[in-house]
Amino acid sequence: MLARLGRRAIAAVVVVVGVVTLTFALLHLAPGDPVEHLLGPAATPAQLAAGRHALGLDRSAAAQFLSWLSGAARGDWGVSTSTGRPVRRLLAEAWPATALLIGLSLLLSYACGVALGAAQAARRGSSTDTALSIATVTLAAIPGYWLGLMLVTLSAYVFHVLPSFGAAGLDADLLSGWARLLDSARHLALPLATLTLIGVGSVARFTRGAMLDIEARPFVTAARAKGAAPWRVLRHVLRNALTPVIILLGLSLPALFSGAVFVEAVFAWPGVGRVLVEAVRARDYPVVMAATTVSAMLVVAGNLLADALAAWTDPRIRSPGA
Amino acid sequence: MNRLWRDRRARYGAVVLAAMAFLALAAPLVAPGDPTAQPDVAGTRFVPPLTSDRHGVFHPLGTDRFGRDVWARLAYGARVSLTVSGLAVLVSVAVGAAIGAASGYTAGALSTALLGVTDFALALPRAVLLLLLASLWPPSAALVVVVLGVTGWMPIARLVHGEVRTLSTRPFVEGAVALGARPTRVLWRHILPNALTPIVIAAAFGVGNAITLEAGLSFLGLGVQPPAASWGNMIASGRDTLVNAPWVATAPGIAIALVVVACTLLGDALQDLIAPKGTALHR
Numbered sequence: 346m347l348a349r350l351g352r353r354a355i356a357a358v359v360v361v362v363g364v365v366t367l368t369f370a371l372l373h374l375a376p377g378d379p380v381e382h383l384l385g386p387a388a389t390p391a392q393l394a395a396g397r398h399a400l401g402l403d404r405s406a407a408a409q410f411l412s413w414l415s416g417a418a419r420g421d422w423g424v425s426t427s428t429g430r431p432v433r434r435l436l437a438e439a440w441p442a443t444a445l446l447i448g449l450s451l452l453l454s455y456a457c458g459v460a461l462g463a464a465q466a467a468r469r470g471s472s473t474d475t476a477l478s479i480a481t482v483t484l485a486a487i488p489g490y491w492l493g494l495m496l497v498t499l500s501a502y503v504f505h506v507l508p509s510f511g512a513a514g515l516d517a518d519l520l521s522g523w524a525r526l527l528d529s530a531r532h533l534a535l536p537l538a539t540l541t542l543i544g545v546g547s548v549a550r551f552t553r554g555a556m557l558d559i560e561a562r563p564f565v566t567a568a569r570a571k572g573a574a575p576w577r578v579l580r581h582v583l584r585n586a587l588t589p590v591i592i593l594l595g596l597s598l599p600a601l602f603s604g605a606v607f608v609e610a611v612f613a614w615p616g617v618g619r620v621l622v623e624a625v626r627a628r629d630y631p632v633v634m635a636a637t638t639v640s641a642m643l644v645v646a647g648n649l650l651a652d653a654l655a656a657w658t659d660p661r662i663r664s665p666g667a
Numbered sequence: 668m669n670r671l672w673r674d675r676r677a678r679y680g681a682v683v684l685a686a687m688a689f690l691a692l693a694a695p696l697v698a699p700g701d702p703t704a705q706p707d708v709a710g711t712r713f714v715p716p717l718t719s720d721r722h723g724v725f726h727p728l729g730t731d732r733f734g735r736d737v738w739a740r741l742a743y744g745a746r747v748s749l750t751v752s753g754l755a756v757l758v759s760v761a762v763g764a765a766i767g768a769a770s771g772y773t774a775g776a777l778s779t780a781l782l783g784v785t786d787f788a789l790a791l792p793r794a795v796l797l798l799l800l801a802s803l804w805p806p807s808a809a810l811v812v813v814v815l816g817v818t819g820w821m822p823i824a825r826l827v828h829g830e831v832r833t834l835s836t837r838p839f840v841e842g843a844v845a846l847g848a849r850p851t852r853v854l855w856r857h858i859l860p861n862a863l864t865p866i867v868i869a870a871a872f873g874v875g876n877a878i879t880l881e882a883g884l885s886f887l888g889l890g891v892q893p894p895a896a897s898w899g900n901m902i903a904s905g906r907d908t909l910v911n912a913p914w915v916a917t918a919p920g921i922a923i924a925l926v927v928v929a930c931t932l933l934g935d936a937l938q939d940l941i942a943p944k945g946t947a948l949h950r
Contacts, residue, residue, distance in 0.1 A: 375803030603794030
């Protein structure tokens with residue numbers, strides 16, 4: 346078990362280093378650099394050269410990469426070229442917002458999705474099952490940013506109940522205690538609902554499929570033949586169907602982060618996704634590097650967590666033979 | 668084929684996809700008028716759906732803020748969105764099948780290395796890669812095809828790898844090898860044709876995914892550029908006018924959802940056809 350987790354941890358480090366190297370290579374292969382963006386089209390070659398020298402961009406790519414790596418290893422992520430702020434502080438402000446959004450939506454969409462899928466599998470073939478199937482396949486098909494826009498239109502413009510963008514109201518600094526918490530919750534509601542609704546569809550579909558799969562196994566027939574109560578049989582099935590669902594959870598993290606990038610763009614949610622989109626546009630090398638590193642680490646950490654969870658629910662994975 | 672047609676999901680999927688393909692092909696016939704024409708911006712902007720503008724021209728889905736007909740843009744946008752995502756899936760199927768077949772049919776270091784690359788690429792957040800690739804070069808439809816293609820091949824490679832591994836132990840493959848057929852011939856004539864069905868299914872799911880992502884990139888301004896219409900940039904331009912003209916962003920969103928649902932259902936039906944849920948064959 347520990348050896349297995351150790352191997353996974355090493356693989357995780359390899360993935361993060363790979364992402365960082367790939368990002369660096371892509372940034373330097375692409376046309377345009379931060380200096381051109383800062384100085385604009387009217388800059389003279391001499392000004393451009395001076396700007397590149399000031400940012401250390403006139404060194405060889407390998408030297409730049411090594412100095413970035415050694416800086417990052419020491420916790421020095423550099424200074425944003427477009428805003429002049431330390432990257433560390435920029436990301437320290439952004440990542441809790443993204444982690445909150447992704448974490449909560451993961452929790453909600455899996456809780457609702459597993460419940461829906463289990464309910465469907467228990468009433469297989471009924472009209473409820475069909476109706477829910479149509480609903481879940483549609484939810485899984487809707488593009489997240491579009492769903493976000495529709496929710497904004499309905500709740501902010503038609504019903505006037507929830508704010509449509511940002512993470513806090515203009516007066517948030519004046520509020521305290523419960524009022525401030527309520528303000529945050531109201532701002533969180535729409536982005537969270539969007540991200541959760543997209544997730545629920547695919548989780549429910551997957552759970553239903555996994556349960557129907559397990560239901561065909563001999564041990565379920567045996568339990569039924571023995572005369573076990575229906576809820577008892579359902580417990581057997583659900584417990585066994587949970588392992589693939591948890592593994593899906595780990596695998597869906599990159600997709601969830603992708604969804605968060607779009608949803609953050611729609612709702613102006615101040616998270617890593619928005620920082621990344623803005624930084625890529627401005628060729629802000631240090632911020633892009635740091636934001637991709639952080640997102641890769643979030644994804645990899647989530648994968649490790651899902652692995653540990655799967656081992657916890659399924660003794661077969663824990664055993665040394667597997 | 669007949670059995671497939673009896674499945675309600677397959678019927679719905681095939682009908683919707685055929686209708687969308689017809690809409691794209693026959694865009695000039697079903698939607699007269701130029702999708703980028705702005706003859707009288709002030710006079711014809713924000714005409715609601717199912718009404719006529721002051722020149723007596725009927726707009727089934729209304730007009731946008733430049734007075735362009737939304738129905739015409741939807742039809743011409745179908746051309747762009749369907750072509751781009753179809754080509755992108757072709758690219759990922761080609762790359763994925765090549766890598767999967769190579770890693771599945773060979774053994775040793777090459778196979779391990781290719782599998783390692785696949786697993787590594789699977790672990791990357793796709794949006795980050797998409798953002799980097801799409802925003803670092805000047806945006807165009809061709810770039811979207813390449814970017815979606817090179818970020819989408821991994822599941823296909825995994826699938827083909829597994830299929831090739833299983834098939835290469837089958838008697839008919841061993842027979843071909845014993846007869847002295849070269850490895851490329853064995854792969855091309857004996858193994859890959861038998862792995863075709865799962866590839867087709869994965870491609871059906873892939874098209875749905877690609878349409879959503881294409882629209883997402885265009886929505887962020889990194890995909891197909893205006894004034895050309897694509898479903899994604901229609902949503903993006905409708906975003907600014909959500910309050911007074913919600914129909915501009917609604918129509919392309921519904922079109923995307925319809926196509927993606929159709930792809931999913933068709934894929935589901937195909938999958939059940941070769942290995943129905945709840946039988947031993949499944950998984």
